[in-house]
Amino acid sequence: MLSTQDTAIIPHEWYNVVPDLPRQLPPPVDRDEKNSSIQLLNRILPKTILKQEFTFQRYTKIPEEVQEIYAQIGRPTPLFRANGLEKALDYKGKILVKYEGATITGSHKINTAIPQAFYTRDEGSTGVVTETGAGQWGTATTVAASMAGITSKIFMVKVSFNQKPLRKNIMELYGGEIVPSPSTETEFGRQVLAKAPDHPGTLGIAISEAVEYALEKDLKYMLGSVFNSVLTHQSVIGLESEKQLEILGEEPDVMIGCVGGGSNFGGFVFPLMKKFKEAKIFASTASEVPKFTKGEYKYDYVDTAKILPSIKMYTLGSDFVPEKIYAGGLRYHGAAPSISMLVNSGKIKSSDVTESSVIDALKLFARSQGIVAAPESGHAIATAIEYARANGNSRETILVNVSGHGLLDMSIFQR
Amino acid sequence: MTPLILYFTADYPSTEILKSFLGAVDPDVVKYVEIGIPESNPLYDGPIIKATHSVALKNYTPSHLLEYTSILNGKGIPTYALSYYEKFSKQGISFAEFLKDDGFRGVIVPDLLTDYSEESDRIIPEIEETFNFIPFFNPATPDGLIISVSSMTRSWIYYGLQPSTGIDMPFDLEEVSKRILDLLPGREINFGFGIRTTAQIREVLDLGSSGVAIGSLLVEYLKNRDLEGFRKFQVSVREAPLNAD
Numbered sequence: 001m002l003s004t005q006d007t008a009i010i011p012h013e014w015y016n017v018v019p020d021l022p023r024q025l026p027p028p029v030d031r032d033e034k035n036s037s038i039q040l041l042n043r044i045l046p047k048t049i050l051k052q053e054f055t056f057q058r059y060t061k062i063p064e065e066v067q068e069i070y071a072q073i074g075r076p077t078p079l080f081r082a083n084g085l086e087k088a089l090d091y092k093g094k095i096l097v098k099y100e101g102a103t104i105t106g107s108h109k110i111n112t113a114i115p116q117a118f119y120t121r122d123e124g125s126t127g128v129v130t131e132t133g134a135g136q137w138g139t140a141t142t143v144a145a146s147m148a149g150i151t152s153k154i155f156m157v158k159v160s161f162n163q164k165p166l167r168k169n170i171m172e173l174y175g176g177e178i179v180p181s182p183s184t185e186t187e188f189g190r191q192v193l194a195k196a197p198d199h200p201g202t203l204g205i206a207i208s209e210a211v212e213y214a215l216e217k218d219l220k221y222m223l224g225s226v227f228n229s230v231l232t233h234q235s236v237i238g239l240e241s242e243k244q245l246e247i248l249g250e251e252p253d254v255m256i257g258c259v260g261g262g263s264n265f266g267g268f269v270f271p272l273m274k275k276f277k278e279a280k281i282f283a284s285t286a287s288e289v290p291k292f293t294k295g296e297y298k299y300d301y302v303d304t305a306k307i308l309p310s311i312k313m314y315t316l317g318s319d320f321v322p323e324k325i326y327a328g329g330l331r332y333h334g335a336a337p338s339i340s341m342l343v344n345s346g347k348i349k350s351s352d353v354t355e356s357s358v359i360d361a362l363k364l365f366a367r368s369q370g371i372v373a374a375p376e377s378g379h380a381i382a383t384a385i386e387y388a389r390a391n392g393n394s395r396e397t398i399l400v401n402v403s404g405h406g407l408l409d410m411s412i413f414q415r
Numbered sequence: 416m417t418p419l420i421l422y423f424t425a426d427y428p429s430t431e432i433l434k435s436f437l438g439a440v441d442p443d444v445v446k447y448v449e450i451g452i453p454e455s456n457p458l459y460d461g462p463i464i465k466a467t468h469s470v471a472l473k474n475y476t477p478s479h480l481l482e483y484t485s486i487l488n489g490k491g492i493p494t495y496a497l498s499y500y501e502k503f504s505k506q507g508i509s510f511a512e513f514l515k516d517d518g519f520r521g522v523i524v525p526d527l528l529t530d531y532s533e534e535s536d537r538i539i540p541e542i543e544e545t546f547n548f549i550p551f552f553n554p555a556t557p558d559g560l561i562i563s564v565s566s567m568t569r570s571w572i573y574y575g576l577q578p579s580t581g582i583d584m585p586f587d588l589e590e591v592s593k594r595i596l597d598l599l600p601g602r603e604i605n606f607g608f609g610i611r612t613t614a615q616i617r618e619v620l621d622l623g624s625s626g627v628a629i630g631s632l633l634v635e636y637l638k639n640r641d642l643e644g645f646r647k648f649q650v651s652v653r654e655a656p657l658n659a660d
């Protein structure tokens with residue numbers, strides 16, 4: 001029987017969009033004449049990641065070991081028709097869902113955590129350090145590190161740390177060490193706390209702390225999003241979807257995903273964009289973090305401490321402090337350069353979604369499909385619902401990437 | 416002749432020192448010279464070249480350019496200007512005419528494709544009417560752009576192997592070389608960025624590059640006014656068994 005969940009659907013190669021972009025991707029740049037922040041990446045990233053970041057190969061072979069683990073962590077993830085949601089909306093077209101919440105850690109983040117942790121181990125490092133917002137990235141990192149037999153340390157944005165105590169438990173269960181950020185463990189964290197003892201934390205600050213810690217302790221830093229190599233690893237989402245659509249005999253007219261740093265969105269949309277050239281593409285972001293509509297397309301720092309290079313992207317400023325929304329994964333000030341370029345060129349449309357419409361969308365999705373989606377993914381679902389409502393009779397096929405489940409984010413419904 | 420291309424920033428470290436270096440350029444080793452026009456914000460250059468720009472700006476006068484090209488043209492070495500478009504677009508002059516009058520054979524414009532991509536289809540043919548536009552590509556340049564821009568030009572192509580000059584990044588040399596060579600069969604493609612040793616020069620030539628551009632590596636000789644060291648470097652390249660044609 002044809003199934004969209006056969007392990008044969010797991011791709012053997014990752015896809016990098018850069019050689020297929022319409023314009024040249026602006027390179028990362030240094031702002032400081034004396035200390036090169038690009039050079040610094042050599043100290044904190046595994047060589048293989050740097051190679052992938054700067055070689056811009058269209059296809060890169062996925063190591064056998066990583067392919068095997070992809071099968072163990074739930075790949076291929078399901079792609080199904082959301083009949084319940086279609087009915088609830090009385091939508092005449094089709095709504096298809098690619099569901100990354102079905103991986104063992106409950107989101108797409110594991111897709112890149114696995115290769116990064118294994119490259120780190122292969123190159124002889126003993127541990128990894130990273131930041132996490134909502135906790136999904138931290139969770140994926142702790143599992144991947146344990147599978148690779150190395151240690152993991154996670155700086156978790158304080159507001160999420162307080163909102164989601166279960167996240168800490170699960171990351172510890174997986175063998176990680178978790179600290180709320182800003183913390184007293186780094187110089188930068190201490191500086192922030194000295195100025196604002198109650199600082200809620202931001203992803204920009206947590207990245208700065210993780211990078212500083214990696215440099216200090218000679219550990220490898222895990223890239224959660226934004227970087228090109230991460231989007232490349234995440235291409236498994238779109239590559240699987242391509243085969244699954246073929247099995248189902250479907251072609252999307254509209255593709256929708258949510259954007260924090262852009263990894264689930266890029267991983268989902270880029271491989272499909274090649275084939276479905278005419279499809280409309282929407283990037284959902286939080287109204288509280290309106291990077292594409294209120295941000296500027298310019299060179300800006302990846303992190304608040306300005307340790308990492310500047311990249312050209314839509315940004316609200318590397319010192320932007322967003323409201324304490326529940327979708328911690330969308331609180332990042334910028335977005336991947338490749339996605340930013342395509343938003344700038346008009347190929348990708350953006351859609352800002354308010355927290356209350358996200359909550360409504362999550363409820364409707366839970367009641368019609370039975371899936372509790374992550375608050376971040378709720379943005380994509382809300383955009384899809386809005387599109388379906390506005391185009392009720394269009395009979396278009398809408399494909400939504402639901403990047404994670406929200407079973408550990410239930411506090412969003414308690415207000 | 417050894418297919419070496421040398422990069423110097425105009426007026427670095429001083430007009431006189433640079434002139435003495437250009438006087439020592441060996442036409443048996445060097446096929447082209449690139450002269451960078453000093454710039455207050457050389458965005459896409461690495462730290463070593465950036466530092467030369469800030470020194471050079473203090474000494475720079477456009478009239479020096481002709482002095483440099485005269486020395487090189489006297490040796491029969493074609494000389495190219497490297498200039499950011501931003502600078503000239505602000506001045507509102509025809510920069511191709513200006514540079515041609517100063518004795519340059521063509522121009523390399525590192526920010527054109529990244530920052531002026533909408534205008535490049537208009538600007539490149541305009542420049543090509545005056546002299547040679549040398550496309551500057553790197554591994555992040557999309558295939559489509561490599562093909563369309565190359566087709567608007569007649570001369571050689573500059574391929575930067577790394578995202579920035581003078582920075583050592585692990586990258587897959589074979590992979591990045593193969594991609595451009597496959598896209599542009601038959602074209603003269605010279606590689607640069609991040610090449611430091613004679614062994615690397617040979618490796619790049621073996622992979623099929625037509626020549627090798629060296630920039631950051633020369634800064635140490637210039638900074639120390641080490642003309643003898645620069646001469647020896649050229650000799651070492653000449654004597655290394657380079658087997659490119």
Ligand SMILES: Cc1ncc(COP(=O)(O)O)c(C=O)c1O
Nearest residue numbers: 136225260261262263264329404
């Ligand atoms: C479930 C989920 N979706 C989306 C995101 C946003 O990140 P990205 O844009 O890199 O996919 C996050 C980040 O934490 C997340 O946890």
